[in-house]
Amino acid sequence: MTRPPLAFAIPGDIATLTGGYIYERRLLEGLRRAGHDMRHLELSANFPDPSTADMAQAVAALAELPADRPVILDGLVFGSIDTAGLARIRAPAVAMIHHPLAQETGLTPARRDHLFRTERDNLGLVRHVLVPSPHTRRILIERYAVPSGTISVVRPGTDRPRLPPRPQHPPLILSVGILHPRKGHDILIAALSRLADLDWRAVIAGNPWDRDHARALARQCRASPVADRITLAGRVSDEVLQDLYARAHVFALATHYEGHGIVFDEALVRGLPIVSCATGAVPDTVPGGAGLLVPPGDPDALAGALRRVIADPDCRHRMAMAAGAAGARLPSWQGMADRASLVLTGLFGG
Structure with a gap:
């Protein structure tokens, strides 16, 4: 079957350091290697809050696509683009939904309702939906009435780790995620402040996506009784990040919600025990033996889980072995793209 030409509409810089952008960049590159003629449409970085001009430009660019070039729409665009504008597009549309936009943290009720209605209506106009996790699939079926098929x-x-593990003492607790309220770094800092009697160091690495929140985290760190043990590293180079993963003993992310969470896979392939929250797709992504999951927003519970992993080397070793075994079974990025290629070729191939 012929591999169809495709377009991929993504807002802003595809090199942006978030899990969603990493996923879509690797998918675009992998589909190209799989033999698809790929056209990358860079839309306004303001999605999912586009101006009137941004919206008009996006609809015009999508409407220019020929009917024989199906277009994958990034979830930030798909969930907020005007439904009447989407209906004008001749090209068959495929939605790439990491998690529904109405699931984002900190939305007003009116904003949440608007995003829910827009995404629900837009889902009625697409040929297919790609999602990163069974959790997101369940949400779309149960809350948005999307047919399962x-x-x-x-x-x-x-990616396989480029550096061998070299954990150092005291134990390093590593957290990786953009500095945004949804990632729960404030909960992690509060939990770490309850562990002053143990010996550890912590690094929080992530792009300062929300500048106000990043400043609030810095203030919280400075006020913590364990301030000298927590490094709020912000955005780091890939070389530095790989070194942090190699030196870490534990991966921790106090997230309030994840549609998947690429960083959990990155921890698993390195055999790192995981401490996180039982929310969203995290229970689907983190195998039971490899992680301790607590309720989101609960620093006491998070501190208790971290204490168990840090203070009990045998527990940490068992979790590390389970994490490494799970990580060895994860697909490569090209394997992920090949899976998407099979789906898209089955839908649109000649």
């Missing part, structure tokens, strides 16, 4: 789970891929 029109949704394909394409789990993110992983």
